[in-house]
Amino acid sequence: MINNKLISNYQHGFMPNRCTTTQLIYTMEKWYKSLLEKSNTDVIYIDYKKAFDSVPIDFLLNKLYSYGIRGKIHRWIKNFLKDRTFKVKIGNDYSDEHSISSGVPQGTVIGPLLFIIYINDVVTRIGQNVSIAMFADDIKLTFSFRNESECHALQNAVNNLVDWNTIWGLNVSLDKTVIFHIGNKNPKFNYYVNNNELPKADIVKDLGVITNNKLTFEEHINHVRNISMLRSVQLLRNIKSTNPKIWGNYFKMYVLPLLEYASPVWNPSLKKSIK
Template identity: 25%
Template sequence: MKITVFKQRKDCTDGSLDTANELNKFFNRFSSGTNPASSSPVPSQSDIPSSSDPTFSCHTPALLSSNAVMDSSGSINLSSTKSGDAAAPFTSPSHLSVSRSQVKRQLERLNRNKAAGPDGVSPRVLKACAEQLCGILQHLFNLSLAQEKVPVLWKTSCLVPVPKKTRPSVNDDYRPVALTSHIMKVLERLLLVHLNKQTRTYQDPLQFAYRHGVGVEDAIIQLLQPIHCHLDKAGSTVRVMFFDFSSAFNTIQPDVLCQKLQKTQVGASTIAWIKDYLTNRPQFVRLKNCTSNQAISNIGAPQGTVLSPFLFTLYTSDFQYKSETCHLQKYSDDSAVVGCIRDGQEAEYRELVERFVAWCGNNHLTLNVNKTKEMILDFRRNRVESNTVSIMGEELEVVEEYKYLGVHLDNRLDWRKNSQAFYKKGHSRRHFLRTLRSFNVCSKMLQIFYKSVVESVISSAIVCWGSSIRSRDLKRLNSLIKSLVLFWGRLWNCWRR
């Protein structure tokens, strides 16, 4: 059923082997000392190394637990283990280990509609057979953690180029999203719980991404609260610099990350496992029906995996700054420096910017100067023109408006541009409701569609701007919501003051 009149544009990529190899080489450009586009083809399922291969030592049958029994056909069976008992893991007290119940719980949480990874194992099978597979996978996971090795097939990535723009023209217009093994994702989720506990005191309190209980709204409020408080004072201005990184996840240095983890409570064995997880990662690009040759990546963390976002936050946690007048806050790789300036005293703000830029260079994070912007907020009648800030010899552009974490900020803080953008999005989605109504869709389904597709857009981060919106914009949005709600037969005003 088609509810839009959208005509899909012709893809700019030709889907040839040369294009796929070129993209794979570009995505792997940060890895030094490797052959980014080897002539070896991508291994099929029949080419998986046997258990005698040291890289796949996690599959060595001789190390199976004593709970494994041999059935009449001669195959190994761990399903005879009682549901309340955990298969004895091959581990030592100094190594991290997981339990049978933990593995089973994660298997049951898998999304069965996700595509299979390079190993060809469907999450539908893993979820349906969680009871039968949890003991086997528990043993393999503990064996991997104890030996500080990750099977090559588990860390192999199938990169799918996702366009950043409507009409991509160069390789940099594509974002590499990795499809990896779902078995590996189960292990990553189990490890993530332990890492989060062990690094809690090391994490940046002003990092709002990938943390339980905080999110986008908290980051925006943290940005706005000191701005509003400071601008109430006489002779006050605020300068905000929004930093943009080039391929932030792809530039993580495993050795540097491991050195930083040594300062936390993470064990040496787990750190060694993380280093093996990030290095010698085979990757290939799938473009339409074409698959590129394999490349080996030793730099960066693949986008689309479970651990990569959290590892990036740990990678950037050693640079923290917060004072009464300046602070640095982060949401994943979206970083912002806020400087509250009084009587033109900008020394602390400029020094913080210089220190952060130098830290980025020392940690191999590449700043995109062209996309790094600065906004100056000054409500005085007689404004004093501020001197521009330069980064790496280039003057930064001072903008009147900037889209930060989905909301449109402007230097007047009246939310006019943000209201216009949200109204435009909500108005464009009204056509979808009309089309669904013409298909005689029930009111309950229309309500679900409205809440998930329309309301989620209009009310995004409403706690940050709901009390500051102009009366005219409020009435406009309120009128739009009334017209939308009437489509399922109920008149409802959720914007009543």
């Protein structure tokens, strides 16, 4: 699938040479361009209810077949997915055994790949004027506009996505799906999923990066600084060694990843943020 470029270019999850940072850079570039052009941008973060666990197995197998995954590989995947069972252990006691009728197994090597194959064709339902970016089951819809009359395009994209979900057995979590308005003169339109008005947010946590609607990242920088300082203090209290090499190793393991995560996206440019 990957070698034959059958996976959508908008998918950044579980793909070679792609990660959360590449997805964030892709969307941030569009948002900054919109601000420079004095346009408004509306973003809708789509959150699914138990996405990996909800995939209908027969639907997935049909999709795999349509992508040319057939024969022994298809039979192996079918055997891997079907007739799975589970039971719960509490202390030394076990519950009755129950069958699993849907979902791709999480924590497996092939599970995430099967999921992104399943969700792959959702991009065909969005429309040309609305941008989509995905990281596994996290979906962002972005639409930039100058005229208020254009905003129906984003609502149409949401409606089409909901229709796709209905066909393929996935459900949107209304509590976690939010609207993010960017632009000083943004009219802040309402958007709906099945006639339910979606909540709005001025600050969002986007793949681990806290973003405000001015795209300044002040909240994220403060968060990273505070948690890095806290972790550094914890190291000072608990590590008794005076060996600089040991200190350096602990810093690289426990503090540096916090400072470096997605830093190309939020790297501070304002003097007050650098301080």
